[in-house]
Amino acid sequence: MIDKLVLYLQMPMVHYALIVGVLIALCSSLLGVHLVLKRFSFIGDGLSHVAFGVMAIASVLQLSNDMLLVMPVTVICAVLLLRTGQNTKIKGDAAIAMISVGALAFGYLIMNIFPTSSNLSGDVCSTLFGSTSILTLTAGEVWLCIVLSAVVVLVFVLFYNKIFAITFDEDFARASGTEARLYNLIIAVITAVIIVLAMNLVGSLLISALVIFPALSAMRLFRNFLSVTVCSAVLSVFCALAGLIISILAGTPVGSTIVAVDAFAFLVCWVLGNVIKRRN
Amino acid sequence: MELIRAEHLSLGYDSHNIIEDLNFSVNEGDYLCIVGENGAGKSTLMKTLLKLLAPTGGQIRFDGLKKNEIGYLPQQTQVQKDFPASVYEIVLSGCQAHCGLRPFYNREEKKRALENMEKLELTDLRNRCYRELSGGQQQRVLLARALCATRKILLLDEPVSGLDPKVTVEMYELIAGLNADGITVIMITHDISAALRYASHILHIGEDIFFGTRDEYAKSPVGRYFTEKMGGQAL
Amino acid sequence: MKYKILTLFTAISFLGLSACGTEAAGPRTGGGTQSVSDVLEAGMQEEKKGTISTPDATSTPTPMPSADAADGQAEGEASGTAAEGVDVDLTIMSATMVYSEVYNMMYTPEEYVGKRVRMEGTYSFFHDEESGMDYYACVIQDATACCAQGLEFVPLNPEKCPEEGGMVTVEGTFATYIEGDYTYCTLREATVL
Numbered sequence: 001m002i003d004k005l006v007l008y009l010q011m012p013m014v015h016y017a018l019i020v021g022v023l024i025a026l027c028s029s030l031l032g033v034h035l036v037l038k039r040f041s042f043i044g045d046g047l048s049h050v051a052f053g054v055m056a057i058a059s060v061l062q063l064s065n066d067m068l069l070v071m072p073v074t075v076i077c078a079v080l081l082l083r084t085g086q087n088t089k090i091k092g093d094a095a096i097a098m099i100s101v102g103a104l105a106f107g108y109l110i111m112n113i114f115p116t117s118s119n120l121s122g123d124v125c126s127t128l129f130g131s132t133s134i135l136t137l138t139a140g141e142v143w144l145c146i147v148l149s150a151v152v153v154l155v156f157v158l159f160y161n162k163i164f165a166i167t168f169d170e171d172f173a174r175a176s177g178t179e180a181r182l183y184n185l186i187i188a189v190i191t192a193v194i195i196v197l198a199m200n201l202v203g204s205l206l207i208s209a210l211v212i213f214p215a216l217s218a219m220r221l222f223r224n225f226l227s228v229t230v231c232s233a234v235l236s237v238f239c240a241l242a243g244l245i246i247s248i249l250a251g252t253p254v255g256s257t258i259v260a261v262d263a264f265a266f267l268v269c270w271v272l273g274n275v276i277k278r279r280n
Numbered sequence: 281m282e283l284i285r286a287e288h289l290s291l292g293y294d295s296h297n298i299i300e301d302l303n304f305s306v307n308e309g310d311y312l313c314i315v316g317e318n319g320a321g322k323s324t325l326m327k328t329l330l331k332l333l334a335p336t337g338g339q340i341r342f343d344g345l346k347k348n349e350i351g352y353l354p355q356q357t358q359v360q361k362d363f364p365a366s367v368y369e370i371v372l373s374g375c376q377a378h379c380g381l382r383p384f385y386n387r388e389e390k391k392r393a394l395e396n397m398e399k400l401e402l403t404d405l406r407n408r409c410y411r412e413l414s415g416g417q418q419q420r421v422l423l424a425r426a427l428c429a430t431r432k433i434l435l436l437d438e439p440v441s442g443l444d445p446k447v448t449v450e451m452y453e454l455i456a457g458l459n460a461d462g463i464t465v466i467m468i469t470h471d472i473s474a475a476l477r478y479a480s481h482i483l484h485i486g487e488d489i490f491f492g493t494r495d496e497y498a499k500s501p502v503g504r505y506f507t508e509k510m511g512g513q514a515l
Numbered sequence: 516m517k518y519k520i521l522t523l524f525t526a527i528s529f530l531g532l533s534a535c536g537t538e539a540a541g542p543r544t545g546g547g548t549q550s551v552s553d554v555l556e557a558g559m560q561e562e563k564k565g566t567i568s569t570p571d572a573t574s575t576p577t578p579m580p581s582a583d584a585a586d587g588q589a590e591g592e593a594s595g596t597a598a599e600g601v602d603v604d605l606t607i608m609s610a611t612m613v614y615s616e617v618y619n620m621m622y623t624p625e626e627y628v629g630k631r632v633r634m635e636g637t638y639s640f641f642h643d644e645e646s647g648m649d650y651y652a653c654v655i656q657d658a659t660a661c662c663a664q665g666l667e668f669v670p671l672n673p674e675k676c677p678e679e680g681g682m683v684t685v686e687g688t689f690a691t692y693i694e695g696d697y698t699y700c701t702l703r704e705a706t707v708l
Contacts, residue, residue, distance in 0.1 A: 004607070013615055037363060126662060135615030136622070158383040165376040168363055169354060175330035176429035177348030177377035223409030224366035251609030253657075 001249065008248050016142045017134045017248075021240045021258075023149035024201045025210065027194045029236030030156045032215035033229050034167050034187065042093075043081060044211040046100035047195045048204035050077045052127055053107030060114040067144070071196055078192035082184060129203040129255050134244070137200065145197055152190050159183060164225050201240070202255035213262035214239070220266075220273030239265050281308045283345050283433060283464060284329065290337030291324050297336055298324060304483050304491040308432075311456075311465045313475035316485040322468045323355075325485065326437050329466065345433065348377035351426030353436040356418070360410070367405045367413070367421050371397055374428025389428075396424040400454070416447035423454070433464040440471070452478055472506045602630035605655075606684060614657035617664040620689065624700050627689045632702055634666065638676055638683035651676065651705075653685055668702035675707040684708040 008014050028044075035043055054073045058066035081096055111124060126133055137145075156163070165173045166180045174180040198207045214236035218228045243258030250257075282305055289302040298321035306312055314322050327333040329340065330352055351374070374396075375389035385393075397403050400420045405413065410421060419439055426434055439455065440448040456478050459465045469475055475482055475494075482497040484490040490502050497503040605613045613634070620627050636653040643650065651673065654665040668685050670676065677683055687705025691698050 008608075008612060011612075011616075013619055037359060039359065135611065136618045138623075161373070161376060161379070161384060164365070164369065165373040168360065168365060168370060168373060169357070171327075171330070171332060171354050171357075172352050172425070172429075173373075173376060174332055175352040175354075175435070176350055176374070176426075177346075219364050223364050223412070224407070225364060225369050228364045247609075247611050249609055251611045251613075254611060 005245070005249060013135050013137070014248065016137045016139075017244060017254075018241065020137060020142055020145045020197075021134060021201055021244050022237050023145055024194070024198045025214075025236040025240030025258075026233055027149050027152045027156075027190075028198055028207075028210045029214040029232045030153070030229065031187070031191055031194060032211040032213075032236075033218070033225070033232055034163055035191065036212050036215040036219075037167050040082070041208065041212045042096050042100070043078070043191060044195055044198075044208040045205075046081060046096040047074055047078055047192055048199055048207040049100040049104040049107070050074055051196050051199055052204045053103030053110075055127060056107035056110045060110055067196070071193065074196050075189050075192040078188040078195075079185060082188040082191075127199070127203060128205045129253060133203075134201050134254050135248075141200070145200070148193055148197060152194060155186065155190055159186060160229075163187065168225075202258055206255045206259050209259040209262055210236070210240075213259070213266050217262075217266040217269035220269040221276070235265055235269075236262070282306070282343055283308055285341045285343070286338065287341070288338035289328070289335050289340060291321050291328055291333075292336050293324075299485055299489070300337070302338070302485070302489060304481075306433075306464060306466060306481075308464055309459075309462060311459045311478060311480045312467070312483060313479035313481070314466065314468045314483045314485065315470070315472055315475050318470075320486040322485065323437060326435060326466075326468055329435060349430050349432045351428075351430035351432075351434045353419070353422050353426045353434065353439055355437050355441065362411055365410050366407050367397070367402055367410060368393065368407065370410055370421055371402070371424045371428060374425035377429055393424075393428055396427045399427070400424045414447075415443050416451065419443065419451060420454070427458070427463075431463065433466070434458065436465065436467040438468050438470065440469070440474075476503075476507070600631055601633045601686060603627070603632045603689075605632065605634040610655075610657065613655050614662065614664065617655055617666060620666070620700060621664065624689070624691045624698065627700075628691060630689050631686065632666075632689050633684070633686040633708075634702075635682060635684040636665075638679060638681050639665065640676070640679055649673075653683055653702075666700060666702060668705035670705050670707050672707050 035041060051070050051074045054070045055066055058069045061069075063069055077099060081099065108124060162173075162178065162183045165178060166183055170180050170184075195207055198210055202210055214232040215228070217235055218232035222228045222231050239261045240258055243261040244254060246252065246261070247254045247257035284306040286302055286304050289299070290297050291299045291302070298319075302325075304312075314325060316322050324333065328335050330350065331347075372385060372390065372393040375385055375392060378389065379385065394403070397406065400423060402417075402420055402424055405417060405421075410418065413421065423434075423436075423439070426436075434455075436455065440451050443451060452474055455465060455467065459478075467475075467479075476498060479494050481493055482490070482503070484497065484502050488502050490497060490500055492500070498507055603616065605616060608616065617634075620632075634653055634655065636655040639652045639654055641650040641652075642648075650667055651670055652665045652667045654663055656663045668687050670685065685702060685705045685707050687702030689700065690703045691700050693699070
């Protein structure tokens, strides 16, 4: 077991996977707290399905670098979705559901009508569940991920106080003169970036888990925003690492293993949270 | 000094008007109560004053009042009920509007947050979680946050809803105290007796619109209808 | 007959080889590298079961007991449990890792050329009627069981190959060759173990 792990840890593809996995887990959990509290848990799902649809189009167009198309389109959708969600809650909810399933259906349809590779089910499966794409990254993709993650973390730290203010009470923030619209836009953009990156790690069906589980777990244990954010980041990174290593050792699918570990962590936090409550 | 003047204001959603031709003004140091039935457009008016909604007609002029000099005490939202945040974090976030693009709070803003917490007797609750506080304590936290945002004018949207009678009185006294310190107050309330007790001016909206001082209101037909129903206890 | 061709295509697309994951990861070598096993899989459907043992089986020398074991040590030390003289031993890896490693072989073959590879997978055989060529392949699946990759091998001891669809373990030297427009990956001087 240990010598197997040592063997794997010497392979460059495992290094890449660990680096990218940790970064994506970190970024998604940071924003997760905001999205969960704003009742936008499903935004991850919606956007990842959009990304899936755009990827289908990109592959039909035979783009050599599909990121160039996927990233901007997903960002635009994020901006539109988060904007409609601001004023009318029900409409925003329905809009997310509509775009999400619509993009999924059209994406699959396009891939089916214009098959570009001989392995349709494989393509679809790996995009939806992220089978092993995290282990098959090129150095270029790893660098892209490092740079984008660094930008996301930097933006999050610099705008932390503003994000808190508009998460807790957007009306107050706007009324007292904070540029809430601008910050909402920034949040929408980095949400989209993270989700496109995260498709590599867990595939588009499982991204929501990466966004909501760490935040929900952290909320069981902590009662102020800073602790919740930090705890959710730590938890998410830990679960991603654990999930990756388990899947490599046991040969289980990467995405679902990570999500399973996240879910297990939530269970532990929930029990711990109840124990703490009873003690007080 | 005049802070706010509304001229021929029409309010509503889309093209449907709830209120038409509304005129009133607020001077520095005033305590204006906005009263009226449910659905009369009190909250819509408040949101228009806060520039969260655009009026459907007419205009509001803000003289000598900058965008980041408004303190707002909103009604509790669903989001806040289970929000993991400490009292200090929330109060401090009131200073956000003064930060501009600066990412972090400076020493002065932190000091201001602590002062306002002291003023509203929240210092002991500093690290407590907002969602675990009582209703009255939560309102005091939000009031402290509003005070961090402004030294000039407070807009309060039903600050006592859901509070028990004792805490309600405490809250009213607190607001009256702030007004006595020179802060202009605009408050939405259902409670006409409280309006008659504390306000300097009253704006009644609904089928009949009335704007004037408290005494004028008590003598007006709309005001008399209410005061008689309550047996004149307020005065 | 039409139905047969259809199933044939399904088989090809199912074992679409090295195509899996391209959506997420993007093509590496301009889509050039293709494994031979799509051809092989096509054969699987049509081939008469009788021709499994190849005609030139007799002329093949006896399996070399990993002759160049000594100089294969280059990276062998990394893998404590790997077999002697094998650089990339897929038989000791988990399903996830095997799949990823083979995927990487397809997309960055230049990094693997010359290495001794040992792998275990489903045996598959195809005889090309036109060119008279025989193709042997070892097919592996990923953990989600939706993707499969195959690697062709040129066996030194084809008589040891199992029935089609049976498990096979081969060890050979990784190489690439160009046929038509595509670059193919293969295991040369492969021994069936």
